[in-house]
Amino acid sequence: MTTNSNxxxxxxxxxxxGQQESWKRFFSxxxxxxxxxxxxxxxxxxxxxxxxxxxxxxxxxxxTPVSDLVDRSLxxxxxxxxxxxxxxxxxxxxxxxLANYLIPLMIGAKDMAFPKLNAIAFWIIPVAGILLMSSxxxxxxAAQAGWWSYPPVSVQNPSGNFINGEFVWLLSVFLLGISxxxxxxxxxxxxxxxxxxxxxxxxxxxxVWTVLSAQLLQLFCLPALTGAAIMLLFxxxxxxxxxxxASGGDPILYQHLFWFYSHPAVxxxxxxxFGVFSEIxxxxxxxxxxxxxxxxxxxxxxxxxxxxxxxxxxxxxxTPSWMRIxxxxxxxxxxxxxxxxxxxxxxxxxxxxLHLDTPMLFVLGGIIMFMLGGISGIMLGSIxxxxxxxxxxxxxxxxxxxxFNTITMGIFAAIYFWFPKMTxxxxxxxxxxxxxxxxxxxxxxxxxxxxxxLGLQGMVRRISSYDPQYAAGNIxxxxxxxxxGMATLPFIANMIVSWLNGKPAPDNPWHATGxxxxxxxxxxxxxxxxxxxxxLAPYSYGLPQYFAVDSSHEDAIRKHGN
Amino acid sequence: xxxxxxxxxxxxxxxATIVVSYWLGQQSYSWMPVAATKEAQHVDxxxxxxxxxxxxxxFGVVGTIGYSIITCRAAPDDYTEGHPSRGNNxxxxxxxxxxxxxxxxxxxxxFHIYKMLDIEGLNxxxxxxxxxxxxxxxxxxxxxxxKPIEEIEVIAKQWEWTFRYPQENIxxxxxxxxxxxxxxxxxxxxxxxxxxxxxxxxxxxxxxPDRIIDFTFTPILEGKYKLHDSQFSGTYFAVMxxxxxxxxxxxxxxxxxxxxxxxxxxxxxxxxxxxxxxxLINSHWRxxxxxxxxxxxxTKD
Numbered sequence: 001m002t003t004n005s006n007x008x009x010x011x012x013x014x015x016x017x018g019q020q021e022s023w024k025r026f027f028s029x030x031x032x033x034x035x036x037x038x039x040x041x042x043x044x045x046x047x048x049x050x051x052x053x054x055x056x057x058x059x060x061x062x063x064t065p066v067s068d069l070v071d072r073s074l075x076x077x078x079x080x081x082x083x084x085x086x087x088x089x090x091x092x093x094x095x096x097x098l099a100n101y102l103i104p105l106m107i108g109a110k111d112m113a114f115p116k117l118n119a120i121a122f123w124i125i126p127v128a129g130i131l132l133m134s135s136x137x138x139x140x141x142a143a144q145a146g147w148w149s150y151p152p153v154s155v156q157n158p159s160g161n162f163i164n165g166e167f168v169w170l171l172s173v174f175l176l177g178i179s180x181x182x183x184x185x186x187x188x189x190x191x192x193x194x195x196x197x198x199x200x201x202x203x204x205x206x207x208v209w210t211v212l213s214a215q216l217l218q219l220f221c222l223p224a225l226t227g228a229a230i231m232l233l234f235x236x237x238x239x240x241x242x243x244x245x246a247s248g249g250d251p252i253l254y255q256h257l258f259w260f261y262s263h264p265a266v267x268x269x270x271x272x273x274f275g276v277f278s279e280i281x282x283x284x285x286x287x288x289x290x291x292x293x294x295x296x297x298x299x300x301x302x303x304x305x306x307x308x309x310x311x312x313x314x315x316x317x318x319t320p321s322w323m324r325i326x327x328x329x330x331x332x333x334x335x336x337x338x339x340x341x342x343x344x345x346x347x348x349x350x351x352x353x354l355h356l357d358t359p360m361l362f363v364l365g366g367i368i369m370f371m372l373g374g375i376s377g378i379m380l381g382s383i384x385x386x387x388x389x390x391x392x393x394x395x396x397x398x399x400x401x402x403x404f405n406t407i408t409m410g411i412f413a414a415i416y417f418w419f420p421k422m423t424x425x426x427x428x429x430x431x432x433x434x435x436x437x438x439x440x441x442x443x444x445x446x447x448x449x450x451x452x453x454l455g456l457q458g459m460v461r462r463i464s465s466y467d468p469q470y471a472a473g474n475i476x477x478x479x480x481x482x483x484x485g486m487a488t489l490p491f492i493a494n495m496i497v498s499w500l501n502g503k504p505a506p507d508n509p510w511h512a513t514g515x516x517x518x519x520x521x522x523x524x525x526x527x528x529x530x531x532x533x534x535x536l537a538p539y540s541y542g543l544p545q546y547f548a549v550d551s552s553h554e555d556a557i558r559k560h561g562n
Numbered sequence: 563x564x565x566x567x568x569x570x571x572x573x574x575x576x577x578a579t580i581v582v583s584y585w586l587g588q589q590s591y592s593w594m595p596v597a598a599t600k601e602a603q604h605v606d607x608x609x610x611x612x613x614x615x616x617x618x619x620x621f622g623v624v625g626t627i628g629y630s631i632i633t634c635r636a637a638p639d640d641y642t643e644g645h646p647s648r649g650n651n652x653x654x655x656x657x658x659x660x661x662x663x664x665x666x667x668x669x670x671x672x673f674h675i676y677k678m679l680d681i682e683g684l685n686x687x688x689x690x691x692x693x694x695x696x697x698x699x700x701x702x703x704x705x706x707x708x709k710p711i712e713e714i715e716v717i718a719k720q721w722e723w724t725f726r727y728p729q730e731n732i733x734x735x736x737x738x739x740x741x742x743x744x745x746x747x748x749x750x751x752x753x754x755x756x757x758x759x760x761x762x763x764x765x766x767x768x769x770x771p772d773r774i775i776d777f778t779f780t781p782i783l784e785g786k787y788k789l790h791d792s793q794f795s796g797t798y799f800a801v802m803x804x805x806x807x808x809x810x811x812x813x814x815x816x817x818x819x820x821x822x823x824x825x826x827x828x829x830x831x832x833x834x835x836x837x838x839x840x841x842l843i844n845s846h847w848r849x850x851x852x853x854x855x856x857x858x859x860x861t862k863d
Contacts, residue, residue: 458761
């Protein structure tokens with residue numbers, strides 16, 4: 001069977017003398033989508049660890065009812081940056097990195113539509129991230145108004161300094177928005193225009209569908225947030241009054257502009273993870289994805305519905321009653337396409353031939369925890385309940401069940417699944433399972449008490465001290481959080497040691513369908529020796545080339561097609 | 563034989579799921595704080611229904627996956643296909659139509675409960691002509707049949723609550739409400755956005771500067787509760803609290819007349835700002851100064 005290609009033989013303009021591709025290319029302005037993808041994943045993982053450290057300090061403060069670890073301003077700065085870094089420097093860009101690596105391979109293209117734009121979009125990430133982190137060193141401190149930064153509190157600027165934490169925060173968000181919009185242009189163009197011959201829309205893998213749906217959202221909705229950030233910057237620094245009620249402005253306008261993007265943003269975050277689930281489940285159940293067509297259309301459906309639900313973040317705000325009711329109805333409907341996906345995955349797992357390797361464990365754990373996140377979401381969409389639970393720890397528990405217990409589990413699953421393809425080496429399966437076990441336990445210990453009892457009993461969110469009646473739930477959550485911090489260590493060790501020293505990986509270690517598995521591990525510079533022609537339906541696990549483990553891969557493809 | 567055993571197992575699973583879900587729905591009342599308003603009881607009923615339904619879906623999906631994990635493991639080198647089915651139109655239609663009907667029904671239930679809350683001052687989408695006048699244009703919301711008797715102003719500022727009883731012309735730092743009578747609270751902020759939240763009352767409302775929002779509800783349980791600011795309002799947000807008392811009508815009238823009702827209590831934020839607690843790491847970042855009340859003359863209107 002083939003092993004990783006002999007890289008030295010592939011002519012590579014980055015290394016005209018034919019020397020082996022070195023690790024240095026990952027620190028360069030490479031326009032190869034595979035390099036950029038890995039650059040995104042590693043860079044955003046570092047930001048994940050940084051924001052994770054911030055949350056460790058937050059949980060260390062909250063393990064006791066009184067404010068005794070950090071002063072209140074620092075606490076507010078910490079949770080503000082924790083949220084901002086996790087959303088804009090981990091969840092969204094890490095999945096852009098995954099998509100960057102995988103989309104051209106999955107659709108049978110040589111690279112993205114705009115390789116240089118791709119590289120520029122990546123390099124904005126570390127610049128904007130370092131800028132944001134540096135705000136901790138300002139004399140006035142980092143931004144302290146939460147990741148949503150509502151005026152008037154966000155523009156109060158008690159220090160009076162022109163360069164303050166909020167200013168830096170707004171600049172950083174603006175830059176990250178530019179990066180994301182570039183990505184949106186690139187992904188949509190690539191998927192619409194560069195699919196291999198024979199790959200119609202309904203032959204695309206679901207991951208491609210979900211990335212397309214997510215990137216369309218980025219294109220249409222991000223400008224609202226970028227505009228809001230600019231207007232807020234002007235209110236903060238140049239004396240305008242867009243959101244100042246004393247001078248005829250309205251702070252609720254900001255809320256609308258902010259949430260018009262930030263609600264679709266959560267679907268930008270979750271759709272690629274749903275796509276990852278849809279790729280991994282068929283490979284480890286040896287079944288075609290049940291209801292492929294409806295799952296594909298549901299991805300689009302989620303995208304479209306998500307644009308008209310944003311006011312559910314403002315049910316307790318200064319919104320008119322008729323608007324609250326209207327948006328409650330629209331919010332409820334977004335549950336339907338999500339449900340279609342969950343039921344499809346469940347039906348694929350039913351009566352299957354299960355292989356519980358690490359990627360599959362993360363996917364199944366993610367789906368189980370997603371049930372809690374999704375159901376608590378429907379509860380929050382119920383306005384009568386939301387008026388009680390809004391702005392309490394119930395919301396914090398709900399969204400962490402989505403962003404960590406579902407999406408981050410999906411990102412880990414994807415990293416383990418495509419690690420052999422990206423690095424040409426196998427990771428260590430035993431340590432992968434350890435990572436899963438610790439993460440699954442830690443994730444539930446940390447975030448379940450937030451929903452019950454803390455949130456239901458009325459513990460408000462964003463507070464640095466609390467009433468002693470909430471102590472028990474907070475202790476459990478903090479201990480769970482420390483466990484989660486520890487759980488990351490076997491993962492980091494596994495990745496580093498396996499990349500340097502792991503067993504060489506075959507082209508298709510999982511015997512999975514998908515064009516990326518027909519090329520070498522890692523792929524050559526232009527991905528395929530020859531652009532394939534697609535004839536098969538996706539997830540054709542019944543075909544011999546996917547279960548005939550010992551026959552030559554090229555023979556099987558020659559006989560049965562792509 | 564296996565087929566029959568499996569069908570029995572599935573049947574038992576479905577029945578168990580229904581029973582456990584219903585039981586959890588009943589338990590859910592105890593997960594909430596005590597219900598102290600008439601409206602709270604309806605919210606708790608809705609929550610119970612959502613818990614039961616959610617539990618059914620949760621155990622249904624997780625149970626199916628769990629059953630498969632137990633019974634469907636393949637040998638490590640067996641990569642043959644599980645089954646060739648790519649879908650089932652009837653099933654897919656059912657699991658699209660049923661959730662749609664369910665969620666629309668949930669939304670409809672919510673609409674009915676929301677009408678009982680009778681919130682006014684929320685009619686404009688964006689308020690560019692904000693004034694201190696109460697905007698009492700017609701609303702979608704049903705009026706309560708009883709005329710609200712008590713009208714109380716709630717004024718929020720960084721980081722202190724003040725309550726003003728216009729009829730008696732007194733200003734206090736704790737909120738007293740008479741039991742079993744509808745009460746109308748008028749919310750206004752003097753600086754940033756705040757939020758009114760008492761968990762036992764089961765609602766909250768954000769409070770805005772230059773805009774009055776009023777909210778009518780009926781407390782039904784005597785006791786002492788804690789009002790907490792619910793919309794992040796800056797450095798000392800965590801300690802912006804006030805005591806709320808639901809009194810018998812006699813105790814309420816007595817309190818209104820007593821001089822104690824007007825005693826100015828220093829707010830927690832000002833106290834903490836003056837005497838910082840011991841904290842391990844101090845950033846010394848500048849903060850907005852908490853409002854510090856002057857002497858007793860401040861409280862007279």
